[in-house]
Amino acid sequence: MAHGPDSIKGNFKKTKFTPKTWEETDVDIKIQYCGICASDLHTASSGWGATEYPIAVGHELVGEAVKVGKDVKHIKVGDTVGVGAQCSSCGKCHYCSNSETQYCSKGQVGTYNGKFYAGAAEGDRSQGGYSNYNRSPASHVVKIPDGMDPALAAPMLCGGVTVYSPLKRYGAGTKAKQVGVVGLGGLGHYAVLFAKAMGAEVTVISHSHSKEEDAKKMGATRFLATHGDDDVFKKNKRSLDLIICTTNDSRMPLDGYISLLRPHSHLVFVGLPEEKLQAPSLFPLILNNIMIGGSAIGDPSEINEMLELAHKQKIHGWIKRWNMNEVNKAVPDMHAGNARYRYVLVNQENGGKLEESSKL
DSSP: OBOSGGGGGTTOOOOOOOOOOOOTTEEEEEEEEEEEOHHHHHHHTTTTSOOOSSBOOOOOEEEEEEEEOTTOOSOOTTOEEEEOSEEEOOSOSHHHHTTOGGGOTTOOEESSSOBOOSGGGTTOBOOOSSSSEEEEEGGGEEEOOTTSOHHHHGGGGTHHHHHHHHHHHTTBTTTBOEEEEEOOSHHHHHHHHHHHHTTOEEEEEESSSTTHHHHHHHTOSEEEEOSSOTTHHHHTTTOEEEEEEOOOOTTOOHHHHHHTEEEEEEEEEOOOOSSOOOOOOHHHHHHHTOEEEEOOOOOHHHHHHHHHHHHHTTOOOOEEEEEGGGHHHHHHHHHTTOOSSEEEEEOGGGTOOSSOOTTO
16 A cells, blocks of 8 residues: 555555445455556555545456355356446436446546445545455446456556547547557557557657657557657648547647647547646637547446457557566556556466466
């Protein structure tokens, strides 16, 4: 658990916590894998605002269902299951009723650093996946497809669906034939993999050429380095139908990105910088009918859909596995920007595997 902002420097400490009050709509999960998400670092360090410590972060958790409430129908004991960045919602509002629980009118309950607002667990805190067990409402527990490597599935539960959702919503491969991805990091590399799988041609937009070879291996057809080429935006003007912006850099050249879009296109933010962005010029937006927006994670129905696509098309994220007991090495290494491109903590004591099974 993180006990203060310095936790991300390698100061996570083993600590006992009490899970939410049990309800017959819950699932207890013996955690075997948990992806390290940038959100974990922002939360553990209070980068997005004051965090209530101590906190167990981790919202890309996968493991074995070891206890299932009597009111749960889609999960049984022994299933390999997972939970993404959200573990609960009101379940009654317009958005929840239309499989958009991430936009719940009452607010989503995060898998960690959240508080349950209804039922027997009202007021209880949510705790995440850097732990041995997790208890979550079954409404946001998904079954991992049979035969899919659970270590590959784990970081898709947040990192994957965060880009899959807007790619699907804005027609990657159909209406949006040319998709740009800003930032080739944990989110960005999934955006490339999924956009390619959905039939789009992908352009990666990055600071430098350092990741160009990786981008091409993932399926990108073009790579634009924005630093060192003053004409890069001019030379590629109006060449994209959709841009997914994954970077957390508050100094991003927004006007340059906008110039790359064709009329009626979308620039969608999924990264969340800790500092405010400089406002873009309005003229290009108005004269080209370009929409700027954001997108948050995905509903469990989208997660299921994404996992099936990934399993069917053999979409493998670029991951490195760390023993969960090495969290104080893995988190600082990720904070230093060394991940290529996602880190997954493996709870070997609970049966997690540091090596991929040859059967998968």
